[in-house]
Amino acid sequence: MLEIRNLTKIYDDGTVALKNVSFTVNDGEFLVVIGLSGSGKSTLLRCINRLIDPTEGEIIWNGVDMAQLQGEELRKNRRQIGMIFQHFNLVRRSTVLTNVLAGRLGYTPQRNSLLGRFSENDKQKAWTALRRLGIEDQAHKLARELSGGQQQRVGVARALMQEPLMILADEPVASLDPVLAHSILQYLEALNQEDGMTVLCSLHYLDLVQQYSTRVIGLRDGEIVYHGSRADIRAMTDEEFKDIYGEEAVRVSAGLEGNLNDNAEGAA
């Protein structure tokens, strides 16, 4: 279970990215964070695994305050939390297999990993993950040679290697076209429902939110402005959605993008 208490982040330049944010994520949830770019979604996700150090507040992860951890302890807790990124963040000049194996670094003794040695067990895990995401035949290609959708699958496979209890997904489909967006989110849904991983995901498109989330929080200017259950979000109208997003809100419908105004009754 993850419990965020009074989380605040102020950057060095004075930007207030998060203001006193508190919420709880129960095990097995698919919690979606919505909000405009700049609303603090990325900062929030990165504070949880401490890629960014929060200014104030507590991040209680299974009884441990992540905000206070340092060094070895931080790394041990970090490896329980997988992360997927908008721009995939693969090492583009390394092979797919190396990228996936890198997900195992938190479990590999430093000396072995520096020489590129991973255990047979880890290699088996990597192949299993690649197979599960359907990119087994791409294993020896360089990451940069893959299409966007394939790269994000490598990103998911890398996160899987950590055998995480929770997955943080920072706009995982924002760089992909709608068909691929569904494909990636279906993988996350499967991990959530079949493997019981908690998913904390930021998304932009209302229909994706409606289809995949079990609970939703909305951020605006670093503050939580919306809290909704699965039922709430299904019933959410475009007007409420626009409240959080402003006029730029966009719906993805049956693989087509369009403005909400043109497409008010779009199928979810």
Next chain:
Amino acid sequence: MSNNTKKLAHKDDIRQPSLVKPPIAAVLSLILPGLGQALARAMRRGLLLLLTIASIGGLLLWRFKLTAPRDEGWVNIIKKGWHLDPFLIAVTVLFALLYIWIAVDAYAIAKDRTRTPIGVFFVLIAVFFALGWQIGQIDIVTLITQADEAGPPLGRVAWPWEKAIAYEQSILAASADIRVPCTGNELAPNEIAGSEPVLIATPTCGTLSTQDGEAGTILHLEGHNFAPGEDTAIKWKDPIGNIFRQRQEGEYVVVIPDAEGYFETDIIMPYRLLPPSATDPFYVWVIFGEQTADVGAAHLSDDFKLVVEKMIETIFIGMMATFFGVILAVPVSFFAARNLMSASPITLAVYYLVRGVLNIIRSIEPIIWAIIAVIVVGLGPFAGILALVFHSIAALGKLYSEAIESIDPGPIEAIQATGATWLQTVVYAVVPQIVPPFVSFTIYRWDINVRMSTIIGLVGGGGIGFLLVQYIRILDYRSAGMAVWFIAITVAILDYVSAEIRARFV
């Protein structure tokens, strides 16, 4: 005023009404160029024209003085200058034209404040062009009429390979001793014995030519039993053992024996300076006739071998310079990478310092570094390596640091998120991103260093450049041509190889 005219007449283009009438502006500009324009409210134009005419005037006087350095008084100097270099007349005329044109310009400016004539600037450019022609001593006539002079050396450089082959040579020679000066107790002349070649000189003593041009003794030479029809060189061996060829009227003396192997010729004893230690009352000089003939199989000449040796040396100079350059540039580049050094004001200061030093080192040509290195470690390849190492550190340091600056922070974040240590993050997220550009830049630098080591050689930094400049100085264009060919071939191969390797890495 309509919209259209407003657009055309931009407010900067229209001056305030002139302070003086056009004729007065013209006269004022004749007295002091630019004054008329200034009073016509075109201040900057006036100032520009004044400064221009002053600098052109100064340059022109300098050229006159240089052309007629011994004359006194400017009038005499200018007259002599026109006489000695008629082109200066043209420059003077253009200068006068410009002077008048400035007055015309002042008139036009004062008369119509909406117009800005540009004619004066064309005259100005013409004057500068003429001055440049005179200062650059451009001489198209010489270029065209003497272009054929380039033929022989160019031909030798273009196809030098005759010089690459040498043959074993047999030497047929006979000598005669000459006593300098005559002492009354003379040597007996040589006599013909059997079929051996013999050189008979009469007399067997004499005096050398002097430095002031007083001719030496005329020797009558007779050769017997030489190879018929073959060129025979006449050479001297002085008392300290130096051999040199006899010249007559600037040409080497060559005689050709007749069918019996006989020749005769008269030579004037040459001028030759002996060392101050030579204080004996007389010395024996040896004169000899020498025929050389090619025998045996062809083999590669010594010059060819030397060129190949120096080419290899050059490639290794480039390699060693790159090697040391890389070793030193890698650590330096981290200090010169802004993204790594922007954390605190202290590291940022280090960044600026390192960047500054690298820029200074890089802006000094390797040839200058080579001259300094030669002073420190003496002539030879090591000096060349040092010079190139300096330049390589600066150039590679900059390129490497830019590669570090351009790495994508995304993968670093992603690897950190897996719970990796700092070292693991560097090895898995940073190194894969910087190794390919590093390799690419390094190979490119090696390519540059080999090319550059040729130039370094010109100032004594070892390698083929050193050899090349020596061949050019002794006018051995064929050997120089071989060196040029080898440089071209090596550079072409290296260029191709480095492009191939880089294409694979990036």
